[in-house]
Amino acid sequence: xxxxxxxxxxxxxxxxxxxxxxxxxxxxxxxxxxxxxxxxxxxxxxxxxxxxxxxxxxxxxxxxxxxxxxxxxxxxxxxxxxxxxxxxxxxxxxxxxxxxxxxxxxxxxxxxxxxxxxxxxxxxxxxxxxxxxxxxxxxxxxxxxxxxxxxxxxxxxxxxxxxxxxxxxxxxxxxxxxxxxxxxxxxxxxxxxxxxxxxxxxxxxxxxxxxxxxxxxxxxxxxxxxxxxxxxxxxxxxxxxxxxxxxxxxxxxxxxxxxxxxxxxxxxxxxxxxxxxxxxxxxxxxxxxxxxxxxxxxxxxxxxxxxxxxxxxxxxxxxxxxxxxxxxxxxxxxxxxxxxxxxxxxxxxxxxxxxxxxxxxxxxxxxxxxxxxxxxxxxxxxxxxxxxxxxxxxxxxxxxxxxxxxxxxxxxxxxxxxxxxxxxxxxxxxxxxxxxxxxxxxxxxxxxxxxxxxxxxxxxxxxxxxxxxxxxxxxxxxxxxxxxxxxxxxxxxxxxxxxxxxxxxxxxxxxxxxxxxxxxxxxxxxxxxxxxxxxxxxxxxxxxxxxxxxxxxxxxxxxxxxxxxxxxxxxxxxxxxxxxxxxxxxxxxxxxxxxxxxxxxxxxxxxxxxxxxxxxxxxxxxxxxxxxxxxxxxxxxxxxxxxxxxxxxxxxxxxxxxxxxxxxxxxxxxxxxxxxxxxxxxxxxxxxxxxxxxxxxxxxxx
Numbered sequence: 274x275x276x277x278x279x280x281x282x283x284x285x286x287x288x289x290x291x292x293x294x295x296x297x298x299x300x301x302x303x304x305x306x307x308x309x310x311x312x313x314x315x316x317x318x319x320x321x322x323x324x325x326x327x328x329x330x331x332x333x334x335x336x337x338x339x340x341x342x343x344x345x346x347x348x349x350x351x352x353x354x355x356x357x358x359x360x361x362x363x364x365x366x367x368x369x370x371x372x373x374x375x376x377x378x379x380x381x382x383x384x385x386x387x388x389x390x391x392x393x394x395x396x397x398x399x400x401x402x403x404x405x406x407x408x409x410x411x412x413x414x415x416x417x418x419x420x421x422x423x424x425x426x427x428x429x430x431x432x433x434x435x436x437x438x439x440x441x442x443x444x445x446x447x448x449x450x451x452x453x454x455x456x457x458x459x460x461x462x463x464x465x466x467x468x469x470x471x472x473x474x475x476x477x478x479x480x481x482x483x484x485x486x487x488x489x490x491x492x493x494x495x496x497x498x499x500x501x502x503x504x505x506x507x508x509x510x511x512x513x514x515x516x517x518x519x520x521x522x523x524x525x526x527x528x529x530x531x532x533x534x535x536x537x538x539x540x541x542x543x544x545x546x547x548x549x550x551x552x553x554x555x556x557x558x559x560x561x562x563x564x565x566x567x568x569x570x571x572x573x574x575x576x577x578x579x580x581x582x583x584x585x586x587x588x589x590x591x592x593x594x595x596x597x598x599x600x601x602x603x604x605x606x607x608x609x610x611x612x613x614x615x616x617x618x619x620x621x622x623x624x625x626x627x628x629x630x631x632x633x634x635x636x637x638x639x640x641x642x643x644x645x646x647x648x649x650x651x652x653x654x655x656x657x658x659x660x661x662x663x664x665x666x667x668x669x670x671x672x673x674x675x676x677x678x679x680x681x682x683x684x685x686x687x688x689x690x691x692x693x694x695x696x697x698x699x700x701x702x703x704x705x706x707x708x709x710x711x712x713x714x715x716x717x718x719x720x721x722x723x724x725x726x727x728x729x730x731x732x733x734x735x736x737x738x739x740x741x742x743x744x745x746x747x748x749x750x751x752x753x754x755x756x757x758x759x760x761x762x763x764x765x766x767x768x769x770x771x772x773x774x775x776x777x778x779x780x781x782x783x784x785x786x787x788x789x790x791x792x793x794x795x796x797x798x799x800x801x802x803x804x805x806x807x808x809x810x811x812x813x814x815x816x817x818x819x820x821x822x823x824x825x826x827x828x829x830x831x832x833x834x835x836x837x838x839x840x841x842x843x844x845x846x847x848x849x850x851x852x853x854x855x856x857x858x859x860x861x862x863x864x865x866x867x868x869x870x871x872x873x874x875x876x877x878x879x880x881x882x883x884x885x886x887x888x889x890x891x892x893x894x895x896x897x898x899x900x901x902x903x904x905x906x907x908x909x910x911x912x913x914x915x916x917x918x919x920x921x922x923x924x925x926x927x928x929x930x931x932x933x934x935x936x937x938x939x940x941x942x943x944x945x946x947x948x949x950x951x952x953x954x955x956x957x958x959x960x961x962x963x964x965x966x967x968x969x970x971x972x973x974x975x
Contacts, residue, residue, distance in 0.1 A: 277301075278310025279332070280317075287467045288325035291318045292459065300338025301331040303379045305351040311383075312352045315360050326466035327364065329387060330371040330459060336396070337380025342405075342545070354379055354411040355525075358386035367469040371462035372396045372447065373455050377435060381446070382409055385416040388472055391465060392438050392447040393458045399435035403505045405548060406541030406912060410532040414512035415524040421445035423513050427492045430513075431499075431506040489514055502783045503912055504540050539922060543914030546953075547904060550897035550915075554743045555732060558894065558963065562725030564733035565675055571596060571650035573664060575606025575637070578681060579653035581709030584610060585738045587634040588710075594644055595637045603637050610635065613710070641671045649677040649734055651703050658685055662693035669694035677730050679703035684750040687720035698724035701731045704751055705740075706906045714905035715740035719970060720747045741905045746892035746969060752899055753906035755892075756883040756916065761875040761935070762788035766816050769857055769865040770872065772834040773845060778872035783910025788876065789834045790843060792817075793827035801826075816856045823852055874931055881920040882932045885940035888962045891969025895962060896953065921953040 274280065279294040293314050295301040311329075318324050331337050340354070361368055361383070370376070370387040376398045384390050384398070392398070400409045400417070408414055409430065418426040425444055429436070438450045451461045489510055496506040508531040515527035535541050570586045572579045575597035586593045597603040614632065617623040623631075636643070644650055650672055652664055661680060668678050678700045680690050691700035702718025715735040719728055728744060735742025745752045765775055766789065776787020786794065801821025804810045812822035820826075820833060827833035828841050836846035857864065867875075884899045893899050900915020913919050920928050925947045932939045942961070945951075951958035 274310070275313045276308070276310030277304065277306035278314055280314055282324065283463060285463065285467065287464075289323045290463045290466055291321070291324045291327045292463070293327060293329045294332050295330070295337055296332040298333055300335045300375070301333065301380070302338055302341040303354055303383070304341040304344070305349075307337075308352050308354060308357050311357050312360065315357075315364065318366065319364060324366065326367040326369070326463075326469065328369050328371050328459065328462045328466055329361075329383070330373065330455075330462070331380075333374075334455070335374035336370070336372040336376040337383055338375055339378030339380045339401075342548070354382070358383060358411055361386045362388075364388075365471050367466045367472055369462045369466040369469075371458050372398065373458055375435065378402055378409065379411055382411040382413040382416070385413060385420065389465065389469065390447050391449045391451055391458065391462045392441065393451055393453075393455065394438050396438045396441070396447070396450075397435040398441045398446045399433070400430045401433040401435065403431055403433040403500070403503070403509065404544065406503070406505050406538065406544035407535045408505055408509045408512060408528070408532055410528065410536075412525060412528070414509060414528045415516045415521055418513050418516040419521075423517050424488055424492065426513055426516075427489070427496070427510055430509045431492075431496045489517075502781075502910060504538060505535055508535055540912040543912050543918055543922075546897070546914050546918055547900070547911050550895075550901050551741055551905075553895065554741065554898045554901045555736065557728065557732065557744050559967065560725060560728060560732075562729045564730040565648065565677070565726055567648050567730065567734060567737060568592060569594065569647045569649075570734075571644040571647035571672075572653060573597075573644075573650060573668070574653040575603045576653065576655075577609070578705065578707055578709055579651075580606045580610050580613075581707065581711075582651055582653055582681065582705055583635055584613065584631075584710040585705075585740075587631045589738050591634065591737070593635045594647055595635055596639065596641065596644060597637075598639050600639055603639055607635075607637050641667055644668065645671050645673060647672065647676055649679060649730065651679045651681055653681040653705075656682060656685060658689060661685065661690050665690055665693040665700070669696060675699070675726075677701060677727050677734070679731065681705055682718075684754055686749075687718050687747045688722065691720055691722055697722035699727050701727050702747070702751070703731060703734065706753070712906065713739075713741045714753065714902060715742045716751050716753065716902060716906070717742060717744050718747055718751050719744060721970075741901060743898050743902055744894065745898070745902070746887075746890070746966075748887070748890065748892050752887060752893055753902040756880050756887065756899060757903060757907050759879045759883045760788055760877065761879050762792075763817060765867070765872060765875045766853075767860075767862070769862045770867050771850070771864065772853070774866065775872060775876070778869040779876060781869055782873050782877075783913055785908045793833035793835060793837075793843070796827050796829055797821050797833055798826040798829075812856075814856060814860050816853055819852050819856050820849070825849060825852075875935070877916060877919070878928060878931055878935065879937060880916045881928055882937055882940055882943060884917050884920075885943040885946070889940055889942035889965055891965040891967075893962070894966050895959065918953060925951075 277297040279296050281292040283290050283292055295307050297304055297307050318327055368387040370384040370390045372392040376384050381398050381400055400413050402409050421444055441447050442450050451458045493510055500506045512528045512531055515524040569592040571594045572583045573596050575595055583593045583595045614628040618625050618628055650668055680702050682702055683704055687702045691697035701723050704716040706712035706714050717731040732742055750758055772789040776790050779787040797820050810818050812819040825832045828837050831837050834849055835843035837843055887893050896917040900917050903909040903915050904911055909915055929939055929943055929947050
């Protein structure tokens with residue numbers, strides 16, 4: 274074994290084959306040891322006249338998971354991956370990639386450097402570098418178009434999602450799919466390699482002719498819409514254009530140039546930061562307790578949220594009891610679930626057989642006794658503390674000992690809810706975002722009396738549902754709703770900036786929907802009704818209140834800040850603008866224009882300041898957890914890295930200065946971070962945050 278590669282010479286009646294096995298747990302990442310081993314063994318194979326062919330595979334049920342991403346920060350030593358692949362490709366002896374498990378990123382680029390690719394039925398292949406803000410930098414943008422054509426290559430690289438074996442073979446990423454286990458794949462690859470003649474010089478000239486300029490121009494437009502604001506997809510298409518129009522060596526030069534531009538850019542840094550943040554947020558320091566069994570889940574409330582949670586649970590193998598004491602609500606809820614799945618069948622995202630299996634796991638009922646054997650129950654009724662406390666008292670009476678009692682509240686006090694039970698240690702918040710079967714974030718909200726086993730089970734619950742799961746503290750709005758709730762949209766609007774200008778700035782920044790369009794989607798009546806109940810509604814002087822008073826509730830009424838057609842497409846509405854202008858006139862405000870950069874600062878620097886307050890109060894474990902909550906709960910653009918990462922990019926001294934200029938009370942932690950010149954994720958900054966968390970939630974309570 275050299276480096277992290279095993280070597281075997283297998284002799285058969287037809288000849289001798291070298292079997293090289295990448296061996297770098299857990300996913301055979303292309304670290305220095307793997308690259309060194311491949312480089313040295315291919316030199317040996319070239320000089321060994323007994324060896325007629327080579328089979329390259331991976332250990333641990335994986336071909337290769339790609340580059341060692343830690344080298345992005347530490348630097349690369351030893352042979353470069355591109356050089357190793359070029360040496361493999363230059364072999365006169367047939368080289369067959371035997372792909373079992375995943376071949377992703379640099380791992381699939383290694384497979385592209387082989388002359389043939391055989392795969393197991395469970396194999397997957399893809400080039401997902403776009404999700405890290407970069408592109409395949411070891412020849413992938415040049416070899417794949419020459420293998421499958423430019424148009425298919427754009428989709429493989431710009432979508433960034435792995436393809437399962439049947440689809441990968443259909444696209445052309447695999448030459449054959451082999452039935453059986455790993456041993457069968459290796460034997461089939463050995464036989465295949467020996468059946469191939471010696472390799473003539475591979476002609477890596479220009480790519481296939483299906484990539485006319487018009488076709489690639491259409492792909493540019495397509496991915497500008499699918500991945501708005503992202504630099505990597507457009508750079509990938511530039512490289513594919515080079516593969517079509519230029520010789521291989523010239524295309525490689527274009528790939529290198531585009532890779533370097535992306536790698537040193539802010540988007541790549543932010544996306545790689547998010548890659549680690551997403552994985553880190555699921556770790557809870559000091560939590561040693563093990564999760565309880567999770568086989569069944571009760572859902573209390575069959576509305577849109579309850580139905581969405583039921584779909585999540587059933588799709589991921591849990592038996593679901595969907596309870597609603599109102600039989601009509603229960604029937605309506607099940608009808609919505611079935612319609613959702615009927616659309617899935619129409620779109621061919623699920624088969625009818627899959628849908629029937631999922632639906633068989635959902636058991637509607639109207640009797641609380643049906644929850645008695647559930648391992649976890651999630652309450653999903655509307656936001657009313659008295660109602661929730663009443664329901665939790667009933668759950669306490671019927672649910673088995675050890676059942677996790679979870680509330681899907683979006684901001685009510687978990688401890689108050691827990692006080693209605695005799696087992697507050699079993700109570701936790703499980704805050705799903707709507708629609709629950711689509712949005713990836715799950716905020717698990719611990720109260721002061723929530724037990725360690727309950728936390729561990731709730732975190733395992735999120736993992737089972739394939740959610741990005743964060744543990745947060747019990748405070749008003751928790752993390753995502755709390756920090757995004759202080760966005761400066763209402764203030765900027767009140768000061769004379771038109772809704773379309775505010776939304777245009779937010780969307781140019783990367784938000785999928787501007788804040789006022791978002792309010793129209795959510796419903797202005799929700800905000801207005803609460804203000805009316807509390808006696809503070811002021812339609813003469815507050816724009817939001819004026820909209821509510823005029824029954825401009827948003828999409829649901831066909832008019833809000835904008836006018837909506839039957840397809841819910843929005844356009845400016847002179848009536849809305851006249852109403853806004855009247856409020857401005859009443860308050861002595863003149864309409865004004867504001868640079869987009871200034872609008873963004875007014876919208877999102879208050880969010881940053883609130884994020885620092887969450888950290889100083891011990892409501893989040895890490896700054897990056899706040900970013901994860903905003904990215905996956907509010908669709909903050911991943912390539913910005915979330916509000917906290919963005920703040921460090923802007924510069925904390927600038928953030929503090931502007932927060933003070935806005936008349937906001939700056940977070941003490943923000944001031945401390947400026948004074949001590951802390952960097953994002955620096956050791957001292959992280960230690961300060963963790964100390965606030967452990968002071969609020971001592972590890973001994975876990």
